[in-house]
Amino acid sequence: MSPEQEAVYQAALEFARRELEPVAEAMDQDDQLPRAAWEQAAQLGYLGAGIPEADGGRGGDLASAALIGRALSRVSPAFALSYGAHVNLCAHNIWLSGSEAQRQRYLPELSSGAAVGALALTEPEAGSDATAITTQARRAASGGYVLTGSKTFITNAPIADLWVVYAKTNPEAGKHGITAFIVERGWPGVSTGPAFAKLGMRGSPTGEVFFDGVPVPAANRLGEENQGVVVMMRGLDRERAFYALSGVGIAEEALDRALGYAQRRRQFGRPLMEFELVAAKLADMYVETRAAELLALDALQRLDAGARASREAAAALLYAGRAARHAADEAVQIYGGAGYVRGSVVERLFRDAKLFDIGAGTKEIRRLILARELSGQR
Numbered sequence: 454m455s456p457e458q459e460a461v462y463q464a465a466l467e468f469a470r471r472e473l474e475p476v477a478e479a480m481d482q483d484d485q486l487p488r489a490a491w492e493q494a495a496q497l498g499y500l501g502a503g504i505p506e507a508d509g510g511r512g513g514d515l516a517s518a519a520l521i522g523r524a525l526s527r528v529s530p531a532f533a534l535s536y537g538a539h540v541n542l543c544a545h546n547i548w549l550s551g552s553e554a555q556r557q558r559y560l561p562e563l564s565s566g567a568a569v570g571a572l573a574l575t576e577p578e579a580g581s582d583a584t585a586i587t588t589q590a591r592r593a594a595s596g597g598y599v600l601t602g603s604k605t606f607i608t609n610a611p612i613a614d615l616w617v618v619y620a621k622t623n624p625e626a627g628k629h630g631i632t633a634f635i636v637e638r639g640w641p642g643v644s645t646g647p648a649f650a651k652l653g654m655r656g657s658p659t660g661e662v663f664f665d666g667v668p669v670p671a672a673n674r675l676g677e678e679n680q681g682v683v684v685m686m687r688g689l690d691r692e693r694a695f696y697a698l699s700g701v702g703i704a705e706e707a708l709d710r711a712l713g714y715a716q717r718r719r720q721f722g723r724p725l726m727e728f729e730l731v732a733a734k735l736a737d738m739y740v741e742t743r744a745a746e747l748l749a750l751d752a753l754q755r756l757d758a759g760a761r762a763s764r765e766a767a768a769a770l771l772y773a774g775r776a777a778r779h780a781a782d783e784a785v786q787i788y789g790g791a792g793y794v795r796g797s798v799v800e801r802l803f804r805d806a807k808l809f810d811i812g813a814g815t816k817e818i819r820r821l822i823l824a825r826e827l828s829g830q831r
């Protein structure tokens with residue numbers, strides 16, 4: 454981390470400890486995003502992180518925005534997930550692929566928190582096979598499009614004001630017939646379902662979005678027609694690198710808490726830390742957390758330098774997911790019974806960590822991307 458990035462991270466961690474820690478447990482219990490903390494995050498500029506100030510954002514690079522996510526994730530991975538869907542999946546994609554008019558129209562309201570953002574790619578029959586989506590955008594006589602279909606598992610969907618949506622504009626052309634759009638909640642034919650009850654990441658609302666003959670102006674097409682895969686792939690690399698650092702946040706919080714507990718808790722007349730079987734777990738957790746951090750920062754640095762980083766981003770998220778899950782699992786183990794009860798932070802981290810094996814392309818899909826990259830295919 455550069456000194457500036459370190460400062461961004463430390464400030465975000467202070468915010469998370471002060472504003473999120475008191476509500477993180479209730480967020481998990483009640484399954485509600487704490488709006489007051491969300492608004493405070495907006496006031497601090499976090500909801501426009503990584504967007505240039507000229508476009509209404511807070512400035513900073515992708516790595517800094519991801520470091521804010523890492524800090525939030527230490528305290529509430531669910532809050533960090535919603536933050537990421539808003540800032541990275543929605544705002545960054547509009548900034549990366551949007552026209553000047555789209556940037557001016559949407560980025561200030563996303564950055565100020567006046568609008569909540571999301572990205573809708575996944576469908577009931579198209580998850581890992583993302584280019585098999587069937588949501589359709591047909592050309593209308595007006596010159597715009599008519600959008601029909603549904604999306605599922607969409608982070609922030611129940612509370613979102615706008616979505617980056619992928620749809621087929623030429624279904625016969627497969628992945629070369631996909632186009633991205635920016636769609637607003639208030640438009641006729643747009644509706645959302647209730648938030649799903651989930652294993653973890655509770656309080657980050659996930660749900661369905663329905664498009665029933667929604668008229669979409671041509672001005673809301675994001676990028677060129679039938680070039681949606683370019684928007685998607687560019688965004689997915691950044692999403693994987695971004696969320697890798699959120700996984701790191703879980704791993705380091707699990708490590709810190711487990712270390713503290715191993716030093717405090719005594720059995721057989723000695724602190725747990727003096728048992729080598731326990732100490733070895735902490736040593737492994739440290740190595741995996743640090744390795745995940747370096748992989749993630751490497752991918753982010755490449756992306757911020759304008760380089761292609763599909764391989765590095767897939768590797769970073771693959772490893773960070775594993776590090777987060779393993780660290781949370783070992784933390785529960787070190788806490789023993791105290792780690793298995795509701796209300797213990799490591800128990801919540803354990804449930805939350807599992808998402809990092811599934812979201813932004815499952816761990817299997819990340820391996821497939823890596824294998825393809827390694828064999829020189831693109």
Ligand SMILES: Cc1cc2nc3c(=O)[nH]c(=O)nc-3n(C[C@H](O)[C@H](O)[C@H](O)COP(=O)(O)OP(=O)(O)OC[C@H]3O[C@@H](n4cnc5c(N)ncnc54)[C@H](O)[C@@H]3O)c2cc1C
Binds near residue numbers: 542572575651659811
């Ligand atoms: C909490 C949460 C938030 C999410 N947020 C968003 C969001 O904001 N926007 C969005 O668009 N989507 C979102 N998703 C969806 C997520 O991206 C998908 O769940 C994910 O891509 C997997 O798709 P699927 O669930 O349909 O599983 P499937 O694709 O049905 O996969 C099921 C299993 O089969 C495996 N599999 C599939 N194909 C292969 C293969 N070729 N080789 C080996 N194994 C394979 C998978 O790895 C997985 O283990 C979210 C999901 C969750 C749970």
